[in-house]
Amino acid sequence: MVDKTLRDILQAHGLKATFQRLSILEYLMTHETHPTAEMIHADLSNISLATIYNTLDKLVDVGIIIVIDTLKDDKRHYDYYGEPHYHIINSNTNEIIDADNFDVAPLFEAARQVSGLNITGFHIEIYGVEADQAK
């Protein structure tokens, strides 16, 4: 049934449900680690690195996952994006916290007013430091 759900998610986005895609999607849905391609490859070592990259690209294209590439390590991190959310990044540790306690509707409206575009998505990263070393 997990498998069924995963198939449904892929097919709803027009992607064939291959073993590799099911594995990678499940991995992203069950890990809160915001992994890189290499990290996924280390755990799913029976899937080639090229396929990891190909699949991640596809999942990003259809909007199932998103990329975080603002970390200091210069690698792309991936995040399952079932529910839209924003990220809080601890600049001391590079830890990424998922959060959704903010309504983006007013921001969308502001962006629409400025640009005239139909808004399709967002990426928000908030940076912070541990409170006792703020200054």
Next chain:
Amino acid sequence: MVDKTLRDILQAHGLKATFQRLSILEYLMTHETHPTAEMIHADLSNISLATIYNTLDKLVDVGIIIVIDTLKDDKRHYDYYGEPHYHIINSNTNEIIDADNFDVAPLFEAARQVSGLNITGFHIEIYGVEADQAK
């Protein structure tokens, strides 16, 4: 006097005011193109590419400029960040629009509540498509 202001900006952030840094900072302040290191190097060809990268890193570190690396071209784009603002990205054209008609204070407060961190900055990118091709 422009030069004076540029020196002041650099020195206020603890950076020596070299010819190269003055040139690159002025370039970023006077171009709305959100250029890459290569684009800057193409225009300021008397400055070595290594120095362009070094200088951009320094300017990012002290917060004078920010990086946009969510574009499809897989290159880092840089943006003078004199006044905090957010970005609206036209997914059809990759055009980046600077906007500031949104108060981030409530978002900062939400992030502080979730994380307990002292919030130091933000990165917001809103994606959109031209209205007549939204669906």
Next chain:
DNA sequence: TCCCTCTTTTAGAATTATTCTAATTTAGTT
């Protein structure tokens, strides 16, 4: 169920943006 076709996967090579190195120059101070 069994083809058929188009898509996906794969290993390894290739690419290229960015970083590193070590030598030279420079900014800012004494």
Next chain:
DNA sequence: AACTAAATTAGAATAATTCTAAAAGAGGGA
């Protein structure tokens, strides 16, 4: 004017990501 730590530089090195072209697999139709 001299000093010293910091900055610049050319070119080599790195490594994340992309490409290639051959093999395997998914899913629809008969």
